[in-house]
Amino acid sequence: MKRILVTVALLLVLCLVLPAFGCDSESQPETAADFYKGKTINVIVNSSAGGSTDCTARVLGSYLERDTGASVVFTTRKGAGGLEGVNYVYTSEPDGLTLGAVSGLKFMLNKIMDEPAAVYELEEFSYLTEIGARLSHFMVAPDGPYQSVADLQAGEDMILGGGSPAGTVCLGSMSVIELLDLDAQVVTGIDEEADRALAVKRGEIVGYTAQIANTQTNIDSGLIEPMFVLGTERDPLMPDVPAITEIISIAGEDLELVELWEDVLVSSSLFVAPPGVPEDRLAFLHGLIAEWIQDEAFRAEIDLISGCEEESYNVGDAVAEKMLNLADDLEYFKDLFLEMIEKYRL
Amino acid sequence: MLEAYASALEILFQPVNLLVLLVAVISGLIIGVIPGLSGLIAIPLLLPFIFRMPQDVALILVIALPAVVVTGGSISAILLNVPGTGANAATCLDGYPMTQRGEGARAIGASVTSSMFGGVVPVFFALAMVPLVMPLILAFGQPEMAALVLLGIAFMGALTTGSVTKGILSGMLGLLLSFVGYQSITGIHRFSYGSTFLWDGFELIPVVMGLFGLSEMLYLAMRGRSSIVQGRLAARFSDVLEGAKDVWWHKWLWFRSAVIGYIIGVIPGIGAEIAIWVCYGQAKQTSKYPEKFGTGVVEGVIAPEAANNGKEAGALLTTMALGIPGSAVMVILLAAFMMVGVTPGPSMMEEHLPLALMLLLGIALANIVGGVICFLAAPLLARVASIHLDFIFTVVMIMILAGIIAATVSPLNFIVVLAFGLLGLLMKIYGYSRPALFLGFVLGAMFESYSLLSVKIYGSFFFARPIPLALFAVIIIVLALPYIRGAVSRIKRRSKGV
Numbered sequence: 001m002k003r004i005l006v007t008v009a010l011l012l013v014l015c016l017v018l019p020a021f022g023c024d025s026e027s028q029p030e031t032a033a034d035f036y037k038g039k040t041i042n043v044i045v046n047s048s049a050g051g052s053t054d055c056t057a058r059v060l061g062s063y064l065e066r067d068t069g070a071s072v073v074f075t076t077r078k079g080a081g082g083l084e085g086v087n088y089v090y091t092s093e094p095d096g097l098t099l100g101a102v103s104g105l106k107f108m109l110n111k112i113m114d115e116p117a118a119v120y121e122l123e124e125f126s127y128l129t130e131i132g133a134r135l136s137h138f139m140v141a142p143d144g145p146y147q148s149v150a151d152l153q154a155g156e157d158m159i160l161g162g163g164s165p166a167g168t169v170c171l172g173s174m175s176v177i178e179l180l181d182l183d184a185q186v187v188t189g190i191d192e193e194a195d196r197a198l199a200v201k202r203g204e205i206v207g208y209t210a211q212i213a214n215t216q217t218n219i220d221s222g223l224i225e226p227m228f229v230l231g232t233e234r235d236p237l238m239p240d241v242p243a244i245t246e247i248i249s250i251a252g253e254d255l256e257l258v259e260l261w262e263d264v265l266v267s268s269s270l271f272v273a274p275p276g277v278p279e280d281r282l283a284f285l286h287g288l289i290a291e292w293i294q295d296e297a298f299r300a301e302i303d304l305i306s307g308c309e310e311e312s313y314n315v316g317d318a319v320a321e322k323m324l325n326l327a328d329d330l331e332y333f334k335d336l337f338l339e340m341i342e343k344y345r346l
Numbered sequence: 347m348l349e350a351y352a353s354a355l356e357i358l359f360q361p362v363n364l365l366v367l368l369v370a371v372i373s374g375l376i377i378g379v380i381p382g383l384s385g386l387i388a389i390p391l392l393l394p395f396i397f398r399m400p401q402d403v404a405l406i407l408v409i410a411l412p413a414v415v416v417t418g419g420s421i422s423a424i425l426l427n428v429p430g431t432g433a434n435a436a437t438c439l440d441g442y443p444m445t446q447r448g449e450g451a452r453a454i455g456a457s458v459t460s461s462m463f464g465g466v467v468p469v470f471f472a473l474a475m476v477p478l479v480m481p482l483i484l485a486f487g488q489p490e491m492a493a494l495v496l497l498g499i500a501f502m503g504a505l506t507t508g509s510v511t512k513g514i515l516s517g518m519l520g521l522l523l524s525f526v527g528y529q530s531i532t533g534i535h536r537f538s539y540g541s542t543f544l545w546d547g548f549e550l551i552p553v554v555m556g557l558f559g560l561s562e563m564l565y566l567a568m569r570g571r572s573s574i575v576q577g578r579l580a581a582r583f584s585d586v587l588e589g590a591k592d593v594w595w596h597k598w599l600w601f602r603s604a605v606i607g608y609i610i611g612v613i614p615g616i617g618a619e620i621a622i623w624v625c626y627g628q629a630k631q632t633s634k635y636p637e638k639f640g641t642g643v644v645e646g647v648i649a650p651e652a653a654n655n656g657k658e659a660g661a662l663l664t665t666m667a668l669g670i671p672g673s674a675v676m677v678i679l680l681a682a683f684m685m686v687g688v689t690p691g692p693s694m695m696e697e698h699l700p701l702a703l704m705l706l707l708g709i710a711l712a713n714i715v716g717g718v719i720c721f722l723a724a725p726l727l728a729r730v731a732s733i734h735l736d737f738i739f740t741v742v743m744i745m746i747l748a749g750i751i752a753a754t755v756s757p758l759n760f761i762v763v764l765a766f767g768l769l770g771l772l773m774k775i776y777g778y779s780r781p782a783l784f785l786g787f788v789l790g791a792m793f794e795s796y797s798l799l800s801v802k803i804y805g806s807f808f809f810a811r812p813i814p815l816a817l818f819a820v821i822i823i824v825l826a827l828p829y830i831r832g833a834v835s836r837i838k839r840r841s842k843g844v
Contacts, residue, residue: 048677
């Protein structure tokens with residue numbers, strides 16, 4: 001009996017002491033790598049399923065699962081032109097378990113155009129990475145009446161195409177009118193890329209701006225072809241297509257506009273986390289992304305989505321710096337684009 | 347060419363590929379049956395795995411799955427009045443009354459046979475159609491699209507079984523509801539009251555689930571029914587065969603509907619939502635007993651089901667042959683193709699002809715396998731109609747909830763389902779037309795966009811072009827046909843009386 005009591009007493013002591021040892025081990029700071037193990041990471045995608053941002057997110061997600069031990073769940077929140085998803089991520093718990101995969105262009109343009117429903121601030125987000133920097137090209141029909149800038153400048157009462165009035169395509173087309181001083185206006189509301197390409201082929205619109213990766217199949221099908229790049233240098237994807245500055249002389253504010261399209265308003269897939277995510281978790285994720293970028297298999301998968309050898313990868317601070325610079329110039333670009341919408345919208 | 351066919355068949359009939367096709371077909375059917383789920387949700391889930399699959403396996407998987415989704419969607423439309431996809435909404439009109447009469451097995455037999463051949467036959471003339479596709483697409487500019495959508499709206503009258511005034515009022519309410527949200531041509535927000543939830547208007551899935559599924563369940567519960575079926579339940583295999591025979595008896599209706607669906611599918615931007623209503627409307631207008639439509643007429647099942655599968659085949663052909671995606675699902679399909687290193691378009695048909703043929707034959711085979719599975723399962727499925735309504739109500743509510751969670755992420759959509767469920771219930775009780783409201787809702791914003799773009803691009807007389815004028819003539823005939831028939835029968839009666 002005495003032995004039993006001693007054994008029970010010993011067991012009780014062990015029960016009290018062992019957790020204390022456990023506490024000791026728990027009191028050691030938990031690493032970010034440990035934090036993610038067995039957890040669920042929610043990736044919010046703010047653009048259409050099957051688009052380049054969605055596909056890129058799914059590739060990143062599979063590597064995230066492999067290297068963190070967490071499960072990754074994707075949710076598409078593309079409502080309100082993608083704002084629903086960005087707002088959701090911005091206001092999420094900053095624990096590093098909610099990440100956003102957003103279209104870089106929409107993300108920036110919503111702030112440039114001061115969209116009231118965009119509740120986020122560019123300088124406050126936690127930035128993980130930005131993949132891709134696709135330039136805007138001006139597309140025309142391969143067999144249409146406008147084969148050169150001179151043809152465009154000689155044209156009268158032309159109609160260019162756009163999607164949403166404050167969207168990339170519309171503002172790109174308006175920028176072309178402004179830079180080339182065309183007698184043209186932009187019809188808004190042709191929302192899908194394929195519809196715009198078909199409208200060009202039918203002769204309903206003269207042209208519009210698009211990124212090669214988004215419209216490669218339409219080029220292959222002979223619906224459209226790029227006339228020039230909205231930038232100061234050629235696009236490595238289309239080395240035969242001249243930059244707009246090669247065709248006409250551009251200086252002053254017009255050059256700033258071209259540089260905006262070349263340096264800032266490039267189509268990319270942006271990966272963000274809510275403001276206030278613990279530094280160690282952000283650093284851990286940055287480290288993983290930096291490793292993947294060096295991984296040939298990862299890059300090969302991204303290349304397949306991009307339709308070319310993707311060279312533009314920015315991680316962490318580089319993305320944040322770009323957004324900070326843009327945040328400083330928001331008012332200037334907003335006034336510029338609002339003036340263009342007023343002048344050139346049909 | 348024969349060598350290319352042989353090579354395509356050799357790839358397709360490899361055991362692994364056949365197994366993948368079977369898995370994809372079964373998944374596609376299940377996804378179709380559950381309202382709210384569609385290829386739009388399923389294919390993105392496959393994208394991360396596609397990279398690591400052999401090219402032919404990945405392509406068979408992504409092409410076979412969406413090919414049969416609408417076939418599966420017709421089953422819940424017929425048995426529960428809950429369309430699995432928006433493209434099955436018209437099937438509810440006569441499929442569900444057939445189920446109530448105890449003829450669910452026959453309705454499924456007709457639907458599956460119509461769907462199967464609607465998906466298989468176009469594949470065999472797809473290659474011959476390739477040279478015609480581009481001119482057809484280019485012929486349909488903004489004015490032509492506006493006229494085509496207007497033709498769909500004109501069939502609103504054909505969906506009205508009772509009072510014409512109530513039918514028109516229902517359609518007008520639908521049109522009004524379609525105007526909620528952001529209008530990208532004018533850049534104006536309408537009736538959204540600053541809410542990002544209403545920015546894109548009401549989503550289709552919650553509307554269709556509430557209007558048809560929830561309202562029907564509430565109506566049955568109010569009436570104190572114990573099961574859906576009100577007559578003798580006919581759920582033997584011979585009853586399913588009866589449905590297949592119905593398709594044979596109405597083969598010209600089936601053919602017309604499949605061709606209309608196929609042509610509409612080929613044209614990007616025009617969805618199955620127009621194809622099904624146009625085909626349902628023409629089936630009613632050309633019927634010898636149009637007044638019986640909506641009460642459980644098998645032609646009302648055959649026409650929309652031939653149309654929606656024909657539409658899928660047309661959209662797939664446009665995506666593959668031209669690289670121009672005809673719908674949101676096709677955009678994802680295009681991405682999947684590119685992920686495995688295949689760029690759809692003319693070059694695919696030239697450089698990868700065996701692969702293109704393999705995919706076309708894969709679509710046909712998926713439709714056949716899907717059809718056979720549904721055909722065999724139909725007698726069992728039809729017995730759902732005799733299960734006690736308590737269970738059915740629970741199952742339908744779970745399906746609606748699951749569909750909403752999967753298809754939309756906003757909890758506010760539960761309120762939309764409830765609101766449209768109550769609206770649908772009131773409409774049913776007071777004899778207003780739910781299909782007319784749904785048609786107005788689906789086509790209203792589309793017509794507004796195409797007509798506004800037409801005015802901006804072509805001016806006020808945008809309709810003065812051959813195709814819109816021809817379509818307007820069809821619209822006039824469609825609207826006048828019941829009156830012409832009435833006049834002819836009066837003349838006949840008078841002459842007999844004399």
